[in-house]
Amino acid sequence: xxxxxxxxxxxxxxxxxxxxxxxxxxxxxxxxxxxxxxxxxxxxxxxxxxxxxxxxxxxxxxxxxxxxxxxxxxxxxxxxxxxxxxxxxxxxxxxxxxxxxxxxxxxxxxxxxxxxxxxxxxxxxxxxxxxxxxxxxxxxxxxxxxxxxxxxxxxxxxxxxxxxxxxxxxxxxxxxxxxxxxxxxxxxxxxxxxxxxxxxxxxxxxxxxxxxxxxxxxxxxxxxxxxxxxxxxxxxxxxxxxxxxxxxxxxxxxxxxxxxxxxxx
Numbered sequence: 001x002x003x004x005x006x007x008x009x010x011x012x013x014x015x016x017x018x019x020x021x022x023x024x025x026x027x028x029x030x031x032x033x034x035x036x037x038x039x040x041x042x043x044x045x046x047x048x049x050x051x052x053x054x055x056x057x058x059x060x061x062x063x064x065x066x067x068x069x070x071x072x073x074x075x076x077x078x079x080x081x082x083x084x085x086x087x088x089x090x091x092x093x094x095x096x097x098x099x100x101x102x103x104x105x106x107x108x109x110x111x112x113x114x115x116x117x118x119x120x121x122x123x124x125x126x127x128x129x130x131x132x133x134x135x136x137x138x139x140x141x142x143x144x145x146x147x148x149x150x151x152x153x154x155x156x157x158x159x160x161x162x163x164x165x166x167x168x169x170x171x172x173x174x175x176x177x178x179x180x181x182x183x184x185x186x187x188x189x190x191x192x193x194x195x196x197x198x199x200x201x202x203x204x205x206x207x208x209x210x211x212x213x214x215x216x217x218x219x220x221x222x223x224x225x226x227x228x229x230x231x232x233x234x235x236x237x238x239x240x241x242x243x244x245x246x247x248x249x250x251x252x253x254x255x256x257x258x259x260x261x262x263x264x265x
Contacts, residue, residue: 009204016264018208021257025212025249032248037241067104071095118229125174142169143186147193155196156262160254162187163205167250170213176221180210201261212253216246 061069078091086094099105110116146165150158166187173179184206191202214221218228218238228238 009200009207013204014208017204017261018211018257020260021208021212021253024252024256028248028252029245032245033241036244037237064104067102068099071098071102071104074098115226115229118225138172140186143183143190147190150190150194153194155194155198156258158191158194158197159202159205160258162191162202163209163254163258164250166206167209167213167216167246170220171217174219176210176214179213198262205258205261208257209250209253212249213246215249216242218242 072095075091075095078086078094079088082091096110100107100110142165146162150161153161166183169183170176170179173182187206188199188203191197192199214224218224218235220242227233228235233241
């Protein structure tokens with residue numbers, strides 16, 4: 001974004017820009033989820049007593065549990081503060097190796113973790129496919145079509161159309177990182193060609209939409225394949241609910257977030 005549009009967004013801009021949308025979705029999403037996909041068991045007063053008894057039976061923390069907590073903190077620290085000295089993937093591999101070497105988990109635990117291997121296969125395939133779309137020019141072709149379609153539109157409808165396209169094109173990508181890498185520079189280039197476009201607001205709109213688009217598919221973000229592969233939610237329901245909540249997120253974002261950003265930013 002800095003290279004394409006010479007724009008840098010700080011934490012305050014992100015927070016203030018998403019504040020009303022985030023507040024609405026934070027309050028509405030649990031209620032909507034309960035109404036649209038009600039749980040099979042809606043009352044279980046005995047669970048609290050059972051959980052307390054089980055927690056008591058577990059006793060104090062064991063050495064392995066303390067080691068696990070320490071290594072989780074190490075992983076988080078490396079991901080947040082150590083990017084200058086270590087790639088995040090290498091940090092994850094290092095922590096997994098330490099888990100095995102310290103006896104916190106066994107190698108058999110690693111090789112029999114089906115959800116983890118399922119996630120690896122998902123991303124190994126889909127991230128490669130997403131990169132291939134960018135390499136063969138599909139993304140640029142879509143951007144060229146979009147630029148032609150937006151020609152002559154007023155600024156605010158053009159901003160909404162760009163966000164809509166950016167959001168829907170996430171179906172082609174297996175992670176937010178791949179999406180940003182392939183599409184954000186192209187979208188900013190298209191936006192910059194529209195007369196009167198407020199580029200800082202446009203860039204912030206596109207970036208903020210990344211936080212609400214991961215719900216639309218079972219591969220949209222890093223955690224998505226883990227949730228989808230857990231078996232608790234049928235695949236067809238995942239797609240259906242992803243479409244419903246994706247639409248809700250997008251409508252709230254455009255109806256509330258766009259006017260808000262035009263006022264405050």
